[in-house]
Amino acid sequence: MLLPHNPNAFTRSPLDRASLNRKDEAWLKKALADDQALLLPFNKGRPYLYESGGKLFLRWLATHVYELYADKNLPLIFLGIDKNGDPNFACEIGDPAELGDLGFFEELRPAAPRLEYDKLPIVGTARALFEWHGRNRFCANCGTPSRVVEGGWVRKCDACAAEHYPRVDPVCIMVPTFGDKCFLGRQKPWPRGMHSALAGFIEPGEAIEEAVARETLEEAGLKVKEVEMHSTQPWPFPHSLMIGVLCEVEDDKETVDTTELESGRWFTREEAKLLIAAKHPECWAPPSFAIAHQLLKTWSER
Template sequence: MFAEDSLAFTVNALDRMAPRRTDAGWLAQQMDLPQARHLGFIGERALLVLNPLGGLALYSLPPSLVREPVFLGSEGEEKPIFASLLPDDQDLAMFGEEVKAIDLRSLAMQSVLPPPMLGVLAQARTLLHWHSTHRFCSRCGAPSEMRDGGYRRHCPACAADHFPRTDPVSIMLVTMGDRCLLGRQARFAPGMYSALAGFIEPGETIEEAARREVFEEAGIRVGEVRYHSSQPWPFPANLMIGVLAEGLSETITIDRTELEDARWFTREEVRAMLAGRHPAGLIVPAPFAIANRLLRSFIGA
């Protein structure tokens, strides 16, 4: 188990070597280094190897299974790490029984990997997902080709370049004096309440998106919005931007298409929820999610 208060996917110690990865010759040479590591994914599950002491480590694919690898970066001088997406029906048995395919959400929830390893897996997962869903040029429809170690796709037919996407989401803890606003979606675990969140739309600032979402979902007017922290969220390509927002009105009007419930919670209640001892059994997201960090900051923990 690693530090329980660590926010998943936020630590990544790789040098991404952006200036070098545009050089196809250099990349090919890195790929062939005997110490190069090639991570494998099946959908959103990463291949990991159980070591004899019980921990998990990154698994490196045999060269025959490496296909269209993306370059994640280097752990130091000439220690490159790549990642490949394997077919959905990949036979796991061929790797031996100590190799497991585990989804990133479970890995984050269970804190079974060192944080920098989880960050590398998030980077890989988001990039591989983008390639698997953007194989054709969105301008002319011709098949496009991977370039720059996976940080660009080029269309040979119309010369358009396409770049991996990251979708920004504003996640906001609205506070008013001693209380904060939390909501629950129908798909949440029973009793779970969290900070409201929504995608930032084209042409919108983080602050405007926060104000709009809170008003749409809960009918609360928001004043000042302050940035708190952020978290890559590889399901598949979000960047969660955590903010603290000042509530200006009190009466909640719930948008039932978005939320099942929304309520004001006192600091005392939030403390109880974070500690897992709320009298009504209400809970908040686990420490691997940014909502938990926003709530901790609200209670001064």
């Protein structure tokens, strides 16, 4: 469902999730048997793709592939209905070789920058759901194996009748600013020169603004005095919701916690523009499909 503009990848899905139909097993069965229904195969969380003209595209297949080659021990997910009125599904394929040379399975994170932008919300939703199912096969209430219902959107425990719904992990991600410069950090595993926004999980009982202040203080020793909401981004690695903010801090006297970050540095507005354009002589920022890029871009253009 398309809502007001959001600049981030994995948002503004073109599908109608048709969530009211998930409980209707007869409807789901009929939708799967529809001649126009589409199936997106996955293998170990990797979507099925093909390449054309240097770009990557989702390789949709007919839904009879589910009966022939899907791993029936893993969920069949009803993703929604596309603009043509066709049902869209996703499943896990046990043996990639069964599909021949129609395409290839590729890790989503490196593939995302080259994928069809309007399809990222679809493939991201599917990947996040598969990841959640893989981590929640047993009832959290009594420990009994649970089963998949409602088109892959619920797990039900037949032993204690508990129902478990997919969860997302809220993460605050922020660019601290002071005057005409912003602070970015880098982690040791990152490629040389990469700097990005600060980030951290929001804790129970904590408001977004409080989490921003805590994480900024913990990671960089900077005290936040103002928080400005920017945008959000579903992030399917594994199943987070990134809550992006710009935050003004009291001063530029950072103290980097080296258990959290390897280092950090201030960038002027002009340097931030060079980062966004991938023209900075020493450093670089995350690509445009990451919310950190959009945060930095918004600030640099003010």
